[in-house]
Amino acid sequence: EADIYQTPRYLVIGTGKKITLECSQTMGHDKMYWYQQDPGMELHLIHYSYGVNSTEKGDLSSESTVSRIRTEHFPLTLESARPSHTSQYLCASSDPPNGRGFSGYTFGSGTRLTVV
Amino acid sequence: AQSVTQLDSQVPVFEEAPVELRCNYSSSVSVYLFWYVQYPNQGLQLLLKYLSGSTLVKGINGFEAEFNKSQTSFHLRKPSVHISDTAEYFCAVSDLADSWGKLQFGAGTQVVVTP
Numbered sequence: 001e002a003d004i005y006q007t008p009r010y011l012v013i014g015t016g017k018k019i020t021l022e023c024s025q026t027m028g029h030d031k032m033y034w035y036q037q038d039p040g041m042e043l044h045l046i047h048y049s050y051g052v053n054s055t056e057k058g059d060l061s062s063e064s065t066v067s068r069i070r071t072e073h074f075p076l077t078l079e080s081a082r083p084s085h086t087s088q089y090l091c092a093s094s095d096p097p098n099g100r101g102f103s104g105y106t107f108g109s110g111t112r113l114t115v116v
Numbered sequence: 117a118q119s120v121t122q123l124d125s126q127v128p129v130f131e132e133a134p135v136e137l138r139c140n141y142s143s144s145v146s147v148y149l150f151w152y153v154q155y156p157n158q159g160l161q162l163l164l165k166y167l168s169g170s171t172l173v174k175g176i177n178g179f180e181a182e183f184n185k186s187q188t189s190f191h192l193r194k195p196s197v198h199i200s201d202t203a204e205y206f207c208a209v210s211d212l213a214d215s216w217g218k219l220q221f222g223a224g225t226q227v228v229v230t231p
């Protein structure tokens with residue numbers, strides 16, 4: 001049973017539309033991440049958050065924006081979708097290492113976005 | 117910052133044959149190490165992790181990995197693969213000095229198992 005949920009799983013949308021990709025986790029993790037991944041390719045970190053009202057840009061520049069108003073929710077928004085935004089978007093969350101160990105990241109199932 | 121090198125972008129292997137996926141990281145500082153698997157159109161799933169202790173780590177689905185500090189490597193192995201092991205495999209590293217536990221991922225290795 002997934003503890004981190006992404007919706008929608010698949011989205012086909014026209015150029016110029018505004019879209020929001022949803023990501024929610026039920027584990028109470030402070031840290032959340034968005035990755036962009038083309039099929040069969042490496043992961044590129046585009047946004048991350050270390051807690052409520054904290055958001056940072058990742059290693060890969062992206063025209064998307066994120067918000068973190070609640071701990072469990074980390075949506076990603078594209079104001080005007082373009083074909084170059086076609087990709088898979090993966091959300092992840094984690095807790096920091098502590099005396100009990102470190103579990104690494106938990107990933108959602110991803111949203112495959114196609115902009116036509 | 118750490119960098120992670122997965123030496124093979126694609127590994128073809130026959131069913132029931134062994135497979136080894138190689139992973140090297142850049143720094144000899146103390147690290148946490150992970151292997152993730154990604155099936156088509158899915159997110160990443162944790163296969164195994166090394167935090168401390170025994171250098172041979174066993175994971176799910178019959179996979180194991182060996183941590184070698186002197187060679188800064190964390191190679192993944194399976195003695196006999198199944199068709200269902202066809203997937204993308206990612207190695208990831210986190211510095212113990214990073215209190216946030218940020219992971220650095222390798223570029224991935226595509227494993228293709230054929231009958």
